[in-house]
Amino acid sequence: MLKKTSSLKYLSFGKSTSFLTCPRCFIVPESSLQYKGAFLICKSCKQKYPIKKRVLQLIYPGALSRQVRNELSGNEIPLTRKNIERFATKDKWSKYYNHFVDQKINYLMEGLGHRNFRGIISLGSGPGFEIKEILKKRHFPLVFSSDLAPSATSIVPYTLSNANTTVCLFTSDLNYVPIIPNKSYPILIYEALHHTKSSLKTLERMMQKKYFDIFFVEPCTNFFIRFLAKLGLAQRVEYSGVRPDFIDLVKVGELAKKYKYKLHLNTIWDIPEEYIRRICKEGSWVESVLLIIIDLSSKVGNLLNWGSFAIVHLQINETRSGYRIYSPRK
Numbered sequence: 581m582l583k584k585t586s587s588l589k590y591l592s593f594g595k596s597t598s599f600l601t602c603p604r605c606f607i608v609p610e611s612s613l614q615y616k617g618a619f620l621i622c623k624s625c626k627q628k629y630p631i632k633k634r635v636l637q638l639i640y641p642g643a644l645s646r647q648v649r650n651e652l653s654g655n656e657i658p659l660t661r662k663n664i665e666r667f668a669t670k671d672k673w674s675k676y677y678n679h680f681v682d683q684k685i686n687y688l689m690e691g692l693g694h695r696n697f698r699g700i701i702s703l704g705s706g707p708g709f710e711i712k713e714i715l716k717k718r719h720f721p722l723v724f725s726s727d728l729a730p731s732a733t734s735i736v737p738y739t740l741s742n743a744n745t746t747v748c749l750f751t752s753d754l755n756y757v758p759i760i761p762n763k764s765y766p767i768l769i770y771e772a773l774h775h776t777k778s779s780l781k782t783l784e785r786m787m788q789k790k791y792f793d794i795f796f797v798e799p800c801t802n803f804f805i806r807f808l809a810k811l812g813l814a815q816r817v818e819y820s821g822v823r824p825d826f827i828d829l830v831k832v833g834e835l836a837k838k839y840k841y842k843l844h845l846n847t848i849w850d851i852p853e854e855y856i857r858r859i860c861k862e863g864s865w866v867e868s869v870l871l872i873i874i875d876l877s878s879k880v881g882n883l884l885n886w887g888s889f890a891i892v893h894l895q896i897n898e899t900r901s902g903y904r905i906y907s908p909r910k
């Protein structure tokens with residue numbers, strides 16, 4: 581049964597400007613946004629960002645690249661009752677899929693550790709699947725959920741209908757993140773970075789903005805994955821029509837060094853379900869054996885950071901200080 585709200589609360593639009601700034605001007609640490617009527621308006625560039633169905637539309641239309649426009653149309657979900665129900669309950673889709681989700685979320689929880697974070701900011705979060713998973717394990721009083729697609733973002737209240745938290749929903753482009761760096765609010769990107777034209781460039785832009793903690797969970801590449809990609813067995817065109825950009829962990833390490841971030845890295849092998857289904861049925865003993873082999877490979881591979889998925893925590897080096905205005909407009 582569809583339920584939009586129960587214990588879920590919303591951050592007031594006025595208060596959202598303590599956390600969000602204009603994606604075009606990126607003025608920090610004081611936001612240039614002002615809440616007026618049905619808009620957030622930038623005091624600097626005068627851009628008006630509408631608020632529709634409780635979702636702050638923080639995308640500056642002039643900066644959308646062709647790739648992002650394609651991605652946007654590929655991710656628009658018609659908001660039928662059936663679709664809402666389906667996407668709000670992604671955690672019930674497949675036991676096989678959840679086997680790997682559990683591993684990714686567990687590594688994330690380790691990274692979030694006992695740090696006194698007051699909330700979490702999830703980007704590219706679609707209907708908020710990963711937030712639901714995280715909230716099953718740890719309470720965060722304030723949660724930000726953002727995606728390129730407004731329709732996906734408007735499903736989040738259904739996904740989190742049983743969560744006891746406060747949410748702030750906004751649309752944003754990962755290349756123009758409108759978040760004011762805040763030590764108490766780590767950024768999480770779960771399986772969305774690979775939808776950008778260049779995962780590394782998008783990540784670098786975020787590091788330039790000096791976010792304190794960036795977590796991401798993404799498919800990664802190495803010589804073996806590159807070989808599979810050449811055979812057409814990996815990195816294939818996705819549901820949205822975009823060829824994914826799997827992240828190179830060696831290059832992530834180089835960026836971390838350049839921008840003075842500590843890098844915490846875990847990898848797992850996650851084999852897409854469609855491949856496994858060619859060999860065996862769901863719940864069969866063959867599947868159980870294969871999962872044991874895959875998990876063993878993950879454990880061994882992790883020692884060398886060799887896998888098909890990476891769970892990464894980039895933590896700013898505390899000796900860095902001060903803000904500079906980074907203008908993505910150029």
Ligand SMILES: C[S@@+](CC[C@H](N)C(=O)[O-])C[C@H]1O[C@@H](n2cnc3c(N)ncnc32)[C@H](O)[C@@H]1O
Nearest residue numbers: 651655704705706709728729753754770772775
């Ligand atoms: C594979 S889905 C993942 C959604 C969610 N994190 C999950 O695991 O269910 C990828 C998401 O990335 C979003 N996305 C793609 N390009 C983006 C961009 N440039 N900025 C923000 N989000 C983007 C899509 O709209 C889509 O919801």
Ligand SMILES: [Zn+2]
Nearest residue numbers: 602605622625
């Ligand atoms: Zn502005």
